Amino acid sequence: FDYKRWLDSGDARGLPALRPLDEIFVPASPMTGNVEVPFDARSLAAGDAAEDRxxxxxxxxVxxxxxxxxxxxxxxxxxIMRAGGVTRYAGTEQIRLIAGAEPRVFxxxxxxxxxxxxxxxxxxxxTTIFVPVQTEEVRQGPRVAYVMGEVARPGAFEIRADTGFFDLLANAGGPTRFAETRQLRIIRADGRTxxxxxxxxFVEGAGGRPPQIAPGDAVFVPEKTQGSEQASWLRTPPGRAVRVLGAVRAAGRFEWSDEMxxxxxxxxxxxxxxxxxxxNVQVLPGDAGGRATSFNLQRFLTEGGRIAALPRIRAGYTVNVPEQPVTPNDSRATWLRQSTERSIYLMGSVGKPGRYAFEDRLSFLDVLAAADGPITSADILNIRVTHRGEARDRVTRLNLAQYFETGDESLLPRIRPGDVIYVPDRSRSWLEIPANQVVRVLGSVGKPGxxxxxxxxxxxxxxxxxGGPTAQALQDRILVVNLSCCTQQARGFDLPAFARSGDFRQVPVVRAGDTVYVPSSSQSDWRIFFDNLRDVVSVVSILALLKAL
Structure with missing residues (x-):
């Protein structure tokens, strides 16, 4: 049953028929009053009219x-007086009278x-008389003046003939701290003056007299401004503002509402x-001791997500949008502003070693390319990646040449912020290379080492x-000393025989840590015999010469 429609229309056909033991439930509504009255069955018989009168x-x-x-x-x-008068919540301008089917307003x-x-x-x-609850409505009357703008309580106020300008302004709570008190305007009731x-x-003693106020006049107190367009930043108190700093087009303080x-x-x-x-958008809470949080807004905008996943902002917070470096390694002048948690370190034989900004969507090749890649002398077979920040630090070895040959993405290590990438140089000192990663070549070769x-x-x-065997090398007696788990084994290799047959099964297997020895012809048995014979002949010749003298 729509009770309000019946009050507005007076149409008795809308009234429901009641029978004994029926129950009537009236839900709470601001349209029917806001005064809670305890239920009392005796109040049902309030009034002095008998049922048949x-x-x-x-x-x-009321x-x-x-x-x-x-x-x-x-x-x-x-x-209304018989009903005890109206309450303080009554809407006295909208009292409804229903007599027959003709409702009217009193x-x-x-x-x-x-x-x-x-x-x-x-x-x-x-007749039925209904006194509604007072609601927000436009106040008007023959003795009403208006105060608008930067005052504590703007609104319509009833005035008397002796009400002055300051009386009206004081009833409105006076100007706020944002008011431009030197530019008040009084708009007369005719709307033209x-x-x-x-x-x-006037307060400073500049003279003049306050204006006279008449019913229908409106006093307007404007807001302070800076320049011609920008409203004073004092307009929004700290408890209702959010600060935006950093790399945005119009940094400043903005009024905040929780639905934003x-x-x-x-x-x-x-x-x-x-x-x-x-x-790396940073959000700093306004309360003391709050910790700043970071949020990847770029990923949210690119991949999408729920608005509920965004950081929660409240009045008093500070939001900072950091500035990207001009180049990925432009950190020499701004490295203090780049946090360790967002950095990757590149060292060794790369074009531009240094500390680089990093995020999770970047890969190993992205970081290496940002450093202009390995230089000519880089040892890309033995790149090292130190993974920091895990339960225990670990080192990954990468053969980048093998990746270029196979294209196998599983060979590339997954890197995280804080990791260190080291690209060694091929010309590094022999002391820097572990013995179990090299093969020693000795004897009669072009470049032993x-x-x-x-x-x-x-x-x-x-x-x-x-550099290959030299001219004095005994190419048919090359030795390969293999290291195994328990003993050392040596195998011979006949290079000329292999050249004639082309059988690769004759080539010994070489492993890291082995030694290859290429003997010289000066170390053969016949060479030693002839060298000794030459020495004997030289001694006999000297003795014969001495005997002749």
Whole structure:
């Protein structure tokens, strides 16, 4: 049952029929009053009218609703007074009278202001009077003046003939701290005349007289401004503002409402500029001791997500959008602003070693390319990646040449912020290379020494790297000393025989840590015999010469 529709229309056909033992439930509603009255069965019989006599019903925002006896000449005011008068919550300008099917509105306030007896007309038998709760509505009347703008309590105020300008302004709570008191305006009731008043100058003793106020006038107190467009930043107190700093187009303080989000706030600040780093937006709580949190807004905008996943912003918070470096390693002048948690360290034989900004979506190749890649002398077979920040630090070895040959992405290590990438140089000191990673080449070769070894090489590759056997080398007696778990084994290799047959089964297996020895012809048995014979002949010749003398 729509009770309000019946009050508005007076159509009795909308009233439901009731029977004994029926139950009526009236839900709470601000339209029917906001005064809680304990239920009392005796109050159902309030009033002085018998059921069989003509009566007037009064209910709503009155002190004692009920059914009252009707008498000839009874007015609305009489009925309301019989009901104990209206409460302080009554909407006195919208009292409804329902007589038959003709509802009308009685303006109690206007009647009290004007005393017009025509407004307080007599009531007919069976009239229903409803006094609604007061709601927000436009106040007007013959003795009302208005105060607007930067005052504590703007609104409409009733004035008397002796009410002055300061009386009206004081009733409105006076100007706020944001008011521009030197530019007050009084708009006369005719709507065409505007009077300026310098309140600040008057208070400072500049002279003049305050303006006269008449019913219908409006006093406007403007807001302070900075320049011609920007409102004073004092307009928003700290308890209702959020600060936006860093690489945005219009950093500043913005008024905050809890239904807004981080995206709304950055949009209000003009959005990030061309160097804004949305991957590390920082949110600092306003309360003392709060810890700043970081949020990857770039990933949220790229991959999507729920608005609930955005950081929660409250009035008093500070949001900082950091600035990206001009180049990925532009950290020499700004390295203090780049946190360790967002850095990767590149060292060794790369184009631009240093500390680089990093985020999770970047890969090993992205970081290496940002450093201009390995230089010509880099040893890409033995790149090292130190993973920090885990339960225990570990080192990953990477053969980048093998990745380039196979394209196997599983060979590339997964890196995280804080990791260290080291690219060694091929010309590093032999002391820096562990013995279990090299093969030693000795004897009659072009360049004897220690050579780095990997599993894809063979003895032939190693000899070629060492400059090959010399002219004095005994190529048919090359020795390979293999290291095994328990004993050392040596195998011979006949290079000329292999050259004639091409049988790779004759080539000994070489492993890291082995030694290859290429003997010289000066170390053969016949060479030793002839050298000794030459020495004997030389001694005999000398003795014969001495005997002749």
């Amino acid at each position: 003509a009566s007037v019903r009064v209910f709503g925002e 002190n004692q609703a009920g059914t009252f006896a009707w008498r000839d000449g009874m007015t609305v005011m009489d009925a 303006n109690l306030k206007r009647f009290l202001d004007t005393g017009d007896a025509a407004l307080n007309a007599p009531l007919a038998q069976g 505007v009077v300026a008043f310098d309140l600040g100058g 989000s981080l995206i709304d706030l950055i949009a209000q600040a003009g959005g990030p500029n061309e160097r804004g780093d949305l991957t 220690r050579y780095q070894w990997h599993d894809g090489m063979s003895l032939l590759d190693l000899l070629a790297e060492a």
